[in-house]
Amino acid sequence: MLKIKEGFKGERLISLPLFAIEKFKKDELGKELYLTNIGYFPNAEYHYCRREAANSADYILIYCVKGEGWLEYNGKKLKVAEDQFFIIPQGMSHAYGSSKGKPWFIYWIHFNGKKAGYFSKGFDIPQDMPYNSQSRFKNKIDLFEEIFSTLQSESSTEQMSYATSVFFHFLGIIKCSNSGKKESEAIKESSIIDTSLKFMRENLHKHLSLRNxxxxxxxxxxxxxxxxxxxxxxxxxxxxxxxxxxxxxxxxEETEMKVNQISPLVGFDDPLYFSRLFTNYLKLSPTQYRENRNRTLFFRTTTQTAHHTMAI
Structure with missing residues (x-):
């Protein structure tokens, strides 16, 4: 399959000069956060990039504004949908690319600095881009365009300071939105699981698939x-x-029902299949389990009676 790192029709790229980056890193703001590259790849069919840990010096933010893609990181390959973003931490092997048949349109930024790790934490898997009604930048694309327009003419410390401030604003929006979202999602997910467990317990006699x-x-x-x-x-x-x-x-334990009567009550039409699963799960067949249970109860009852007789 064809793989392309860059060179897409309509793409825009800005790579800041190393001397400008080094100068800005001495600035109070630059010590905390600085940009190294920014880009936009529209309709990036066959887009593909792989980096080993040694070649991943920056944090990388990718925002998929249209289409779909994927991220391979930490041994997992994850789908990236429209209006989702992720941030790859520095020093990590990774790969990402555009989906076949539905190529993505992406904005991306490489950045670093003392605060880079703080703002990136929790975003290493694709997630929905939050919407903040209080921000004057209703559309996150406006923030990227603001950075583009600031840096495309020159890379002075003043221009880089403003571009970094805009990026700080962007990171602040997703960081704060994510904190509140995580708490509410945790409560919601807990409720969902409680509902699921109740559904399972009430329908043990039915054929339940994962989809059900x-x-x-x-x-x-x-x-x-x-x-x-x-x-x-x-x-x-x-x-x-x-x-x-x-x-x-x-x-x-509690009834005298036969195995072929019990199996449909716990979701199995075939008693033999049920017996095999039961044996595999408990290392005893249903009949052996009942016999062992009865033997234990008989021994316990006999022992209790003997103790009672001796006490009398």
Missing amino acids: MAEHVNLSVSYFSRIFIAQIGTSPSKYLAQLRMEKACHYL
Whole structure:
């Protein structure tokens, strides 16, 4: 497949001169944050870039304003949708590129400084660009365009100071919006998982697919799975299997029902398949489990009776 690093029709690039960057880094503002490169790639079909850790000296912000792309980082390949952004930390191997058939349009900035890590924390996976109704820059693209227009004519300390201040504003918006969003999302996700667990327990007798469970809480399968694992520590399917086996144990302990009567009550039409899963899960067949349980109860009852007789 064709791979292109740059050279797209309508692209814009500004690479600040090294001498200007070094001079600005001595400025009070430049010590905290400074830009090295900024660009815009429209309709970036076949766009692809890979960097090893040794060649990743800057933090890299990419904002996808249209189309789709992907980010490969920390051993995972993640989809980047329209109006999403991410920031790659410095010193990390990574790759990213445009999606086939739906090429992305991206604004990007390479930056560094003492505050770069602070503003980048938590943004190393693609996420939605927040909207701040209080900002005079309603559209985040305006901020990029402001930086472009400031730096395209010259790279004096004054121009770089203003461009950096605009970028500070941009980072401040996404940082503050993300803090409030994380707290509200955590509460929302906890409620979603509670609803999911209740749904599972009430429908153990039904055939529940991962899609069924995700649709019940109006989420995509991938997002539902991700927040479920984060909060419960295992996948929805594994947790559902655990609930089914626990319910089966209850029936084996508390009723005289046969295995072929219990299996449909915990979501299995085939008693043999149910028995295999039960045996794999508990290392005992349903019959062995019941016999062991009865033997334990008999021993406990006999022991208690003997103690009572001796006391008399």
